[in-house]
Amino acid sequence: MTDQNKSDQTTSSEKPWGGRFSEPTDAFVERFTASVGFDQRLYHHDITGSIAHATMLAKVGVLTDAERDQIIEGLKGVKEDIEAGRFEWSVSLEDVHMNVEARLTDRIGITGKKLHTGRSRNDQVATDIRLYLRDEIDVIAEELARLQAGLLDLAEREADTIMPGFTHLQTAQPVTFGHHLLAWYEMLVRDADRLQDCRKRVNVMPLGAAALAGTTYPIDRNLTAELLGFDRPTENSLDSVSDRDFAIEFCSFAALLMTHLSRFSEELVLWTSAQFDFIDLPDRFCTGSSIMPQKKNPDVPELVRGKTGRVNGHLISLLTLMKSQPLAYNKDNQEDKEPLFDTVDTIKGCLKAYADMVPAIKAKADNMRVAAKRGFSTATDLADYLVKKGVPFRDAHEIVGKSVAFGVAENRDLSEMTLEELKQFSDVIAEDVFDVLTLEGSVQARDHLGGTAPKQVRAAVARARAALK
């Protein structure tokens, strides 16, 4: 909150709503109830909405064409003032809407006072947030697509790189690193889809609902909606001014996105540790320690993981804000902005960091390979081999279990045993067993839609690229 207006108690009649008041607003209450400290970021959309509103009012004869032109010129001037830093936001004028309107009247005189005909700040603010969020959604969608494209390039580059796949964070079966990256990619496909779905419900226009019941002027809501690029006007005036579902949906999209980014982050943090040592992150995405000279910390993934908390928190804030609210507008709704704005800022930052960082991830293929071998990751392949030779699966499981126990005792992988050693567990085992016991044999054998074979990874990348366009 800017301090400059702390002491300037306005008299009640200076307030746009001051007519029925007999004493000035308490100085603290004025600051306590004001939103201009944070809603000033809506100025651009507020002015865009007002220009469309004035255009519509002239079209239906509520304003003259000359008044409309004067108002539009004036609003453009206000915007220039704000952008040139010539605008002092006044706390006594409460919010962005009344600040802009007051400046308009300063600039063009009495005609400025006609702009608010047939509308209320209740439908105005609901419209402004939707215009703002629609623009931000489009920026976020682009940043998300940039990250997706980066993941696809990396997945293609690492289509043949073999790493251990995990369940319970224990080595399970070999997978290709490209395949692992495509799992992350799929999460983002769903996020992008949810974002576009949310946009449909954002892009509906509440303006015209006025305070709650509509207005007595012959407004043309379809025209205003069209001028502002909305798909359509909202249906019900009470719902229009009170609905914040679209903000909740957006925050829910964001919470899931952050959940996904936190999962990537956790893996990157693990993989950069000396214990895994699977990847290298470039120095420009890491920081050091002021006491331990050897340290290179994966701060970007750690911070993204941490920021998931605040985004989840904002979702809960908005859900709680709306819970049990009676129709229609309530001052409570002013509390929708900070959680929404911070969610937008946070996910934009996280997406930018990830989109910049992902293409620069370097796989340490040799280390991944050694780790894949270490955990008997081809044991399932041996069981499948036995089944294909006629051994029932349960028996095959038992045979392989014994082979693994032998390997543990001998400190050798299955692929490092001799044929004679393997044959002591089952006499159906023959020379061709080594085709399936190697890491390459194991991944190549999973050669179907959605499988980890390098060929499938390349095909999946090609399909994903076509869909992303």
Ligand code: ARG
């Ligand atoms: N600053 C308010 C908000 O953000 C604008 C709407 C206020 N309407 C009212 N009747 N007080 O919600």
